[in-house]
Every structure is written in C-alpha cells, then in structure tokens.
Amino acid sequence: MATIRSRHSTTTITEPETEQPFESKGNNKDNNNGKPTAPKEKTDPMIYIIFLSLLFDLLAFTIILPLLPSLLEYYRINDSSGLYAWLTTRVRWFQQLLGAPERYLSVLFGGFLGSMFSFLQFLASPIVGSLSDYYGRKPVLLICASGIALSYLIWACSRNFALFVLARVVGGISKGNISLSMSVITDVSSVRTRGKGMALVGVAFSLGFIVGPMIGAMFAIFSNKSASGGAWFVLPSLLALGLALGDVLLLAFCLRETLPEEKRAPEISSALSYGLQLLNVSSIFKFAAIKNVPKKDIQALRSIGLIYFLYLFLYSGLEFTVTFLMYHKFGYTSMDQAKMFLTTGLVMTLLQGSVVRRLPEAKIKNYAIFSLYLIVPAFVLVGLADNSRMLYAGMILFAISTAFAVTCLTTLVSRYGNDDQKGSVLGIFRSLGALARALGPVVGSIAFWCVGSKITYIAGGLLLVYPAFALQRARI
Numbered sequence: 001m002a003t004i005r006s007r008h009s010t011t012t013i014t015e016p017e018t019e020q021p022f023e024s025k026g027n028n029k030d031n032n033n034g035k036p037t038a039p040k041e042k043t044d045p046m047i048y049i050i051f052l053s054l055l056f057d058l059l060a061f062t063i064i065l066p067l068l069p070s071l072l073e074y075y076r077i078n079d080s081s082g083l084y085a086w087l088t089t090r091v092r093w094f095q096q097l098l099g100a101p102e103r104y105l106s107v108l109f110g111g112f113l114g115s116m117f118s119f120l121q122f123l124a125s126p127i128v129g130s131l132s133d134y135y136g137r138k139p140v141l142l143i144c145a146s147g148i149a150l151s152y153l154i155w156a157c158s159r160n161f162a163l164f165v166l167a168r169v170v171g172g173i174s175k176g177n178i179s180l181s182m183s184v185i186t187d188v189s190s191v192r193t194r195g196k197g198m199a200l201v202g203v204a205f206s207l208g209f210i211v212g213p214m215i216g217a218m219f220a221i222f223s224n225k226s227a228s229g230g231a232w233f234v235l236p237s238l239l240a241l242g243l244a245l246g247d248v249l250l251l252a253f254c255l256r257e258t259l260p261e262e263k264r265a266p267e268i269s270s271a272l273s274y275g276l277q278l279l280n281v282s283s284i285f286k287f288a289a290i291k292n293v294p295k296k297d298i299q300a301l302r303s304i305g306l307i308y309f310l311y312l313f314l315y316s317g318l319e320f321t322v323t324f325l326m327y328h329k330f331g332y333t334s335m336d337q338a339k340m341f342l343t344t345g346l347v348m349t350l351l352q353g354s355v356v357r358r359l360p361e362a363k364i365k366n367y368a369i370f371s372l373y374l375i376v377p378a379f380v381l382v383g384l385a386d387n388s389r390m391l392y393a394g395m396i397l398f399a400i401s402t403a404f405a406v407t408c409l410t411t412l413v414s415r416y417g418n419d420d421q422k423g424s425v426l427g428i429f430r431s432l433g434a435l436a437r438a439l440g441p442v443v444g445s446i447a448f449w450c451v452g453s454k455i456t457y458i459a460g461g462l463l464l465v466y467p468a469f470a471l472q473r474a475r476i
Contacts, residue, residue, distance in 0.1 A: 043196060044188035049254050050181045051200045053247050057145070057177060058208025059215070060152065060243035063236050066216040068110045071164070071233060081162035087112075111320060111445060113168060115438045120172030122434035123279070126289070127272075128176025129183060129427020133420050134264055134271035137184050138257045140176075145251055147174030149244035156237035179430035186414045186422050187258035192361050195411045199357030202407045206352055210345035215239070263419040271424075281435070284428055285309070290421055297416045300476040301425065304413045305432050307467040307474075311372060311405060312436035314460045317444025318379065318398070325453050330388065343392070344399035351403035364408050365476065371404035372468035379461030383454045406433075412476060 064071075075084045091109045132140040151171035158164040185197035219236040265271035277289045287301040326332035326340065359367055374397055381394030410429065417425035447456040 043193060046188045046255060046258060047185055047197045047200060049250065050184050050197075051204050053145075053250055053255070054178070054181055054201060054204035055207060056243045056247040056250065057148065058204055059212045060148070060240040060247075061171075062208050062212025063216040063219070063240050064155075065213050067219060067233065067236060068113075072109060074233070075161040075164060078159070079161040081160040083165065084161040111441045113165075114320075115441055117168055117172040117175075118434045118438040120169060121175040122431045122438055124173045125176045125179045125430040125434060126284070126424065126427035127276075129179050129430075130265075130271045130273075130289075130424050132180055132183060132259070133422070133424055134268050136257050136259050136261075136264065137180055137187065138251065138255055141180045141184070141255070142248065142251055144174045144177040144180065145244065145248045147171075148177065149241060149248055150174075152237055152241040152244050156234050156241060175434075176427070176430075179427045182410060182414065182426045182430070183422050184255075184258050186426065194414060195359050195361060195364055195407070196357040198407045198411045198414070199352050199359070201410075202352040202356060202403065203349060206345055206349035206403075210342060210349065213341065259419075259422075265420045284431055284435070287425070287428055289424055289428065290417055293417060293421070296475070300474065301413060301416050303470065303474045304409060304476065305429060307372075307471050308406075308409050308413075308429065309432045309436045310467045311375075311409070311464065312433050313440045313443075314379075314464055315375070315402070316437045316440030317447070318382070318457065318460060320441035321444045321448045321453070321456070322382065322395070324448060325382070326391070329453060330391065340392070340395060344395050344402075347396055347399040348403040351400060352407065356404055356407050359408070361411075364411050365471070367404050368408035368412060369468060369472050371401045371408065372464060372471060375401040375405070376461040376464050376468070379457045379464065383457030383461070 076088070079085070088109065091112060128140055128144060148171055151167045151174060154163060154167035154170060158167055182198070182201065185201070186194065189197045216236065219233075273289070277283045280288075283289065285302065285305060287298055287305060290298065290301065323337060326337050330336075332340070356367075378394050378397035378401055381390055381397065383394075385391040385394055410426075413425060413429050414422070444456065447459070
C-alpha cells in the first residue's frame with residue numbers, strides 16, 4: 001500500500017507486491033512486443049548536492065576520531081579549567097567499578113564524550129526537523145551547517161578542556177543536518193527513486209569514515225612526534241573548519257528549497273509541538289507527534305522505529321568495543337586496526353554504490369530483513385574468533401549487513417507521514433538512532449568487561465534475531 005497525501009486529503013493507492021510496468025497516458029510501447037514500458041525517472045540534482053554536502057560534513061567529523069587519545073593526553077597535561085580532572089575522577093570510578101585495565105581509562109573517557117555528542121544529537125534532530133517543516137529545509141540546513149563550522153572554530157581555539165567540550169556540545173546540537181538531508185531526499189524523490197537517494201547517503205558515510213580517519217591518523221602520527229610543541233590540534237581543526245565552510249557555501253549557492261510553501265506546516269506552533277513532544281522518550285517510540293495519519297501508518301512507524309533502535313543499540317555496542325577486542329585479544333597495532341576498518345569501509349562503499357542504490361522499491365523490506373538476519377552470524381563469528389581470519393570474516397559480514405540495513409530501514413520509514421510531516425518523521429527516526437548510539441557504547445563496555453567479549457558478541461547476535469523476525473512479520 002502506498003499513500004499519497006496533501007494537507008487536506010488522503011488518497012490510497014494499492015500497489016502490487018512486485019514491480020509492474022508503468023502505464024502512461026500516451027502510446028508508450030515497446031517496438032518488439034507492443035507492451036507498455038516504464039519511462040526512466042531522472043534523479044533530481046539536489047540528491048547529488050546533498051551527497052556532496054554530507055561528504056564534506058562527514059570528512060570533517062571523522063578527522064577527529066583517531067586524534068581523541070592524543071587530545072585527551074594534551075588536555076590532561078595542559079587543562080587550566082579543572083574540568084578534565086573533575087571528569088577524570090568520575091570516569092576512574094566507573095572504570096574501577098567495571099574492573100577495566102588502567103590503560104583503558106582514556107578510552108572510557110572518550111566513550112562518554114561520544115555518548116554525550118549522540119545524546120545532544122538525539123535531542124536536536126526532531127526539533128530541527130519540525131522547524132524545517134515550517135520554515136523550509138534550506139534555511140534550517142544552513143543554520144545547522146553554520147553551527148557545525150562554529151564548533152570546529154571553537155575546537156581550534158580550545159586551549160583548555162572546557163572549550164573543547166563546548167565545541168562538542170555545539171557540534172552535537174547542530175547535527176540535525178543528517179535528518180534534514182534525508183528529508184530533502186524524500187522531498188525530491190519518488191517512491192521508485194528514493195532508495196537510490198538513501199543509498200547515496202550511505203556511500204557518503206562510508207567514504208567519510210574511510211578517508212576522514214586516514215587524514216586524522218596522519219595528524220595523530222605528527223602529534224605523537226611533536227605533542228610537546230604547543231597546540232598541535234590547530235591544523236586538523238582548521239582543516240575540519242575549511243571543509244565545514246565549504247559545506248555552507250555549497251548549500252547556500254547550489255541547494256534549492258525542496259519543500260514548497262503549500263506543503264509546509266500551517267503554523268510554527270504546530271510544527272514546534274512535534275519537537276517539544278519528543279523530549280519524552282516514550283513519545284518518540286510511539287511517534288506521538290505525528291498526527292492525522294491512518295492508524296496502520298502509525299503502527300508501521302512504531303514497528304520500524306523500535307527495530308531501528310534495537311539494531312543500532314547493539315550495533316554501536318559492537319562498533320565501540322571491537323577496537324578493544326582487536327587490541328586486547330589479538331594484539332592488533334593501530335595499523336592493523338586501520339587495515340580492518342579500511343576493509344569494512346570499502347565493502348560498505350562498494351555495496352552501497354553498486355547494489356543498494358539500485359534496489360527496487362518493492363524489494364526494500366526483503367533486503368532489510370536479510371541484512372538484520374545477516375548480522376547474527378557476524379556477531380557470533382566475532383565472539384568466537386580465535387584468529388584473524390575468523391575476525392575478518394565476522395567483520396566483513398558485519399559490513400555487508402550495515403551497507404543494507406540503515407539505508408533500507410530509512411527508505412521504509414520515509415514512506416510515511418504527510419508532506420508537511422516528513423521532516424518530523426525522519427527527525428524522530430534519527431533521534432531514535434542517536435539515542436541508541438548514546439546508550440550502546442556504555443552498555444557494550446559494561447558487558448565487555450563484566451562478562452567478556454565472547455558472551456557479549458554472541459548474546460548481541462542472538463538478541464538481533466528479534467528485530468529481524470519482527471520486521472519479517474510487520475505489515476509495512
């Protein structure tokens with residue numbers, strides 16, 4: 001079932017389960033058999049603008065990832081605000097509670113910073129999406145991109161830890177640009193072409209997480225040689241700032257507004273009410289802010305949202321702790337880990353660029369189910385691995401699943417909601433993901449150090465059977 005909605009009416013059209021040729025009003029016939037053929041739909045250029053925008057954003061965002069250990073060491077020695085010492089006391093208490101080795105203290109600290117960033121993103125995404133339903137996508141997207149650029153400027157000036165934390169806070173609040181980008185893709189794509197647009201988002205993520213950390217790793221090597229030479233992080237932060245400013249200019253001059261005024265929320269109060277309701281976690285899972293849509297659509301949104309949350313909750317737990325597994329169990333150096341992430345990143349990029357973006361609309365749910373089931377053996381292999389071959393096998397299956405899962409689930413959820421609610425729907429969806437990423441690393445760390453890696457990953461795989469089965473049973 002597909003639903004076409006305007007502000008004043010709702011029309012439901014029944015679609016067949018498999019793709020059928022599009023019948024036009026003219027005599028669009030195939031010369032060989034006389035059957036009607038489907039005219040090829042062109043991809044809106046704005047999808048490629050969004051792809052470039054996300055690529056700039058993610059390259060800037062991922063530069064910092066391999067720099068965090070050196071950054072934390074710099075602030076441990078040079079922080080004049082006293083914030084680092086105060087927070088370190090709290091992190092050390094948590095570390096001792098878990099029984100984690102002393103050398104993982106900075107890793108736990110970095111994990112808490114990452115969780116804070118995701119939690120702020122969880123709060124901001126639905127509000128930003130709601131504002132865009134009233135003001136339009138472009139102005140709100142420009143504000144988010146400008147906020148991200150400001151966060152890198154603050155980072156460049158952060159001679160103490162308090163300023164660095166402020167930079168992360170500003171960056172987390174501004175990260176609603178991801179859900180807005182998905183809203184733009186939904187605005188300019190049809191049911192048939194939406195999957196391609198969402199797949200390009202996945203390609204941008206994969207490329208960003210391949211190239212950005214490599215750039216950051218080069219700066220990390222440099223910083224290790226000259227950590228005592230002052231604020232060495234200024235250069236990478238200015239590079240991130242340059243990429244962010246490039247994103248702002250790209251959006252300002254190349255992106256057109258994709259949400260016409262006649263399709264926007266009629267009042268700012270009604271648009272903001274969506275975002276304010278989302279401060280209640282139970283309301284987010286219920287999609288309570290989405291009104292005036294059929295009950296079966298709300299049920300579908302709730303099912304997809306819960307599945308997405310459970311998937312990303314377990315996924316982020318593995319993602320955060322797998323570096324500890326490689327180091328602690330297999331003795332991997334930073335170069336060994338870089339090879340692993342390069343391999344998984346290339347697998348995801350190739351699949352999203354060649355396969356996922358071409359998936360037919362009628363098959364999206366099937367591929368989502370496949371990807372959720374596939375991650376079960378991936379978790380099990382990682383947990384049971386006693387050599388690098390088994391570990392690589394598990395991580396490659398993990399990469400294949402990731403390439404399909406998020407893109408397919410996002411495409412499924414983008415079908416629902418009125419035209420003036422698309423931003424809110426995707427904002428809620430993105431918030432569920434941010435909440436999962438805020439909780440997953442903490443819970444994953446607790447499980448890893450309390451019960452060990454084998455039980456953690458095998459249990460995670462078995463738990464992921466539920467969202468896969470739930471999606472298989474769901475009527476969406």
